[in-house]
Amino acid sequence: MVSAAESVQGDSLHPRELAAWAVLRTVPDPEIPVLGLCDLGIVREVQPLEPTLRVVLTPTYSGCPATEVIAQSVVQALDAAGLGPTEVVHRHAPAWTTDWISVEGRRKLREYGIAPPGACASAEVAPGAAVLRLRPRNVECPRCGSFETERLSAFGSTACKALHRCLACREPFEHFKPI
Amino acid sequence: MDAATATAVQLRLTPELQYVLRLADTGLVHAQRLSEWCGHAPVLEEDIALTNMALDLLGQARALLTHAAALEGQGLDEDRLAYWREHDQFFNLTLVEQPLRKPGAHAPGGDFADTVLRNFVLASWLKAACAALQTSRDETLAGIAAKSLKEARYHQQHNADWVQRLGDGTEESARRMAAAVQRLWPYTAEMFEHDAVDEAARTSGLGPARQDLRAAWQAEVAEVFAAAGLTLPPDTPFRSTGTQGRHSEHLGYLLAEMQVLQRQHPGGRW
Numbered sequence: 001m002v003s004a005a006e007s008v009q010g011d012s013l014h015p016r017e018l019a020a021w022a023v024l025r026t027v028p029d030p031e032i033p034v035l036g037l038c039d040l041g042i043v044r045e046v047q048p049l050e051p052t053l054r055v056v057l058t059p060t061y062s063g064c065p066a067t068e069v070i071a072q073s074v075v076q077a078l079d080a081a082g083l084g085p086t087e088v089v090h091r092h093a094p095a096w097t098t099d100w101i102s103v104e105g106r107r108k109l110r111e112y113g114i115a116p117p118g119a120c121a122s123a124e125v126a127p128g129a130a131v132l133r134l135r136p137r138n139v140e141c142p143r144c145g146s147f148e149t150e151r152l153s154a155f156g157s158t159a160c161k162a163l164h165r166c167l168a169c170r171e172p173f174e175h176f177k178p179i
Numbered sequence: 180m181d182a183a184t185a186t187a188v189q190l191r192l193t194p195e196l197q198y199v200l201r202l203a204d205t206g207l208v209h210a211q212r213l214s215e216w217c218g219h220a221p222v223l224e225e226d227i228a229l230t231n232m233a234l235d236l237l238g239q240a241r242a243l244l245t246h247a248a249a250l251e252g253q254g255l256d257e258d259r260l261a262y263w264r265e266h267d268q269f270f271n272l273t274l275v276e277q278p279l280r281k282p283g284a285h286a287p288g289g290d291f292a293d294t295v296l297r298n299f300v301l302a303s304w305l306k307a308a309c310a311a312l313q314t315s316r317d318e319t320l321a322g323i324a325a326k327s328l329k330e331a332r333y334h335q336q337h338n339a340d341w342v343q344r345l346g347d348g349t350e351e352s353a354r355r356m357a358a359a360v361q362r363l364w365p366y367t368a369e370m371f372e373h374d375a376v377d378e379a380a381r382t383s384g385l386g387p388a389r390q391d392l393r394a395a396w397q398a399e400v401a402e403v404f405a406a407a408g409l410t411l412p413p414d415t416p417f418r419s420t421g422t423q424g425r426h427s428e429h430l431g432y433l434l435a436e437m438q439v440l441q442r443q444h445p446g447g448r449w
Contacts, residue, residue: 063237154333157227
């Protein structure tokens with residue numbers, strides 16, 4: 001085991017670290033494959049230890065069934081690129097937030113037909129935030145851009161999405177829940 | 180897993196371990212009960228909602244059980260703790276082991292109003308607990324709490340909507356929601372009991388004592404009850420004791436169903 005102090009830190013990225021990030025940017029999310037893991041913001045850190053390459057991931061939801069598949073695909077991609085042996089560690093704090101989804105990621109989501117999450121939900125965790133919210137704010141339809149939409153279901157096909165419907169173009173669509 | 184480890188776990192119990200297991204087991208048993216609704220909920224959207232909430236709670240419980248295993252120090256893991264403890268080594272709130280979908284002895288069960296009300300009061304409690312746990316001296320626990328807080332908040336909002344919709348709905352839905360309040364209320368007292376485990380957690384900076392959560396919980400529950408036209412019942416002398424490891428008769432049946440496969444096929448994997 002190599003201590004953190006022996007790993008390369010600081011502004012100048014280690015070539016192995018640089019190469020690892022390039023590989024990681026090509027690894028897709030297993031449930032929303034248009035989105036890369038880096039777009040999603042769950043790859044927090046790459047530590048080029050010797051001989052192990054350590055990747056720090058922050059899971060999206062506590063019970064997300066994709067968590068283990070994601071760890072496997074990270075290890076596979078980096079080992080295949082000759083940068084391994086790779087180990088994945090999960091870090092819970094700070095908790096993942098949809099605010100970490102990149103601008104590029106949001107564009108890809110919209111093009112894929114999923115309404116991207118609105119800006120920061122953390123304010124809603126603040127003391128005094130409303131508990132009752134029978135009429136949630138309208139979400140923009142990713143197909144026609146109308147705000148005349150309604151929520152059909154608070155929970156959807158994956159832990160991170162809810163189901164909505166556009167009243168203008170009549171198309172159903174998924175919304176990435178802001179958390 | 181070999182035959183030597185395919186035996187019931189005997190925990191080396193400390194106040195700190197019991198504190199973490201109270202949270203872990205409450206999530207685990209609640210998730211197990213909610214998953215009984217899978218394929219049976221009144222509408223498809225709620226079927227998805229209940230199983231999604233079960234999944235979040237199970238994920239939280241897994242992280243907490245893994246942490247509890249590390250604290251316990253005998254090389255246990257989440258699966259050993261979930262499948263190989265006897266009922267008196269579980270420390271969940273008695274509320275979460277009560278039958279939810281199917282009626283049990285001395286418990287009616289089966290009314291959807293009970294489900295949404297239980298989800299609401301528990302999510303409100305977990306939200307208050309997680310908010311306080313974010314500043315725990317235990318960094319792992321603080322990290323799990325920060326994550327769980329966001330999920331608890333979403334669960335609370337969703338179920339608060341249902342409590343209002345049913346409580347302030349038709350005459351029939353209001354009657355059944357009020358009946359659910361009567362059935363469930365006595366079990367909420369355990370959420371705010373105080374004992375040596377709570378005292379040690381508060382003093383050492385591990386986390387809040389249960390009684391510290393009462394004010395925030397009561398304020399939010401009262402707000403939703405008012406909107407739903409429901410009355411907060413008076414306190415009763417009844418005290419359930421699941422957090423002490425003394426459970427109602429329902430936990431044994433739940434554990435039998437949850438643990439049977441691992442006990443028949445130790446270490447079996449999908």
